[in-house]
Amino acid sequence: MSWDAVLESLTPLCSEPIRRSEPMRRHTTLRVGGPAALFYRVRHIDEFARIAEWCQQHGVPTFIMGHGSNILVSDRGIPAVVLYNACDRAEIGEETYAQTGIAFQELFLKTARAGLSGLEFAVGIPGTLGGALVSNAGAYRHNIADLLIAIELVSEGRRQWVSPDWMEFSYRDSKLRRPNAPPTALLSVKLRLQPDQRLKILARARELQRQRIEKQPPESSAGSFFKNVYSYELAERLPQLPKPLREVGVVPAGFLIEACGLKGYTVGGACVSRKHANFLINRGWATATDFRKLADFVKQRVYEQFGVWLEEEVLSVGDWSEPHEGA
Ligand SMILES: Cc1cc2nc3c(=O)[nH]c(=O)nc-3n(C[C@H](O)[C@H](O)[C@H](O)COP(=O)(O)OP(=O)(O)OC[C@H]3O[C@@H](n4cnc5c(N)ncnc54)[C@H](O)[C@@H]3O)c2cc1C
DSSP states (O other): OOHHHHHHHHGGGOSSOOEEEEEGGGGOTTOOOOEEEEEEEEOOHHHHHHHHHHHHHTTOOEEEESSSSSEEEOTTOEEEEEEEEOOOOEEOSSEEEEETTSBHHHHHHHHHHTTEESOGGGTTOOSBHHHHHHTTOEETTEEGGGGEEEEEEEETTEEEEEOGGGGOOBTTBOGGGSTTOOOEEEEEEEEEOEEOOHHHHHHHHHHHHHHHHHHSOSSBOOSBSBOOEEOHHHHHTOTTSOHHHHHHTEEOHHHHHHHTTOTTOEETTEEEOSSOTTBEEEOSSOOHHHHHHHHHHHHHHHHHHHSOOOOBSSEEESOOOSOOOOO
């Protein structure tokens, strides 16, 4: 089906105009990315479900996005219907209902104000609840998957509630990150939270936020670019690794990158942060291709020095089929 035909069919399902060729750099925290074939900001969950159902039933490629804080979009853009999820209603309680377009931090604040604990780790994680689900977002040994009761989604052209097992969560992973994942739109969730004193919850969150500010570079990034490595064997080989990490067999990706002397290493406008080696930052003029080349170089160097291939936490999205020579 041509994009004109898709536009014509989708327009009656949408309450606002669909945009063509929307530059994705406006919607990603890395500030790179070419155009989306069609782009629609969806605000109502029923509309979201209907559009997703229609696209899945007709085999139209869709890309659901939240705040673009965990994606590297190709300079050639995304040949798909990009749905920017702005469905953000929440009903707060020990069993909280939340739509997936709510900002993760906003959800924390609402639950904390209601004296409910569990989401403190979300402070400082930009992005939506939907993006958090796909990558099982977390920090300080807590993950979103631990709190889930049920998930509402559209998959195989059908709106349904499923148990969290459906997502096959593991460390910064779910089945929706994997190649050949079924096209799926996550609509809403039910979460289990624990009552606690508001001031205690906010104090815990403030402490986590303080630790984060100390470590995190302020420039445009997508957070940690690579996943940490879980390997007792590798940890044993690294005498400089702090003992608590060696004991649990966790090797931070930033530790390996820094040990390769790559802090400050630059390709075009993309650079390994000097503050935190696992953050690849945009110096202001980077292209997606710069980030791709830099990430590949980092992986190669870490492999040569330590014999492990770093896995990317940031998802590469869009058309990467041709060699890129800049935007
Ligand atoms: C400064 C900074 C710090 C960060 N710190 C952390 C951290 O501590 N821990 C951590 O885990 N992450 C961290 N991140 C990464 C990122 O913020 C999280 O992964 C976040 O949850 C992504 O949400 P998003 O809405 O921006 O997702 P996007 O980047 O928009 O999308 C990410 C993926 O999720 C999919 N997706 C999003 N919404 C839906 C939906 N409703 N249905 C189906 N698929 C969907 C997209 O298709 C895409 O594949 C950080 C990022 C930054 C920039």
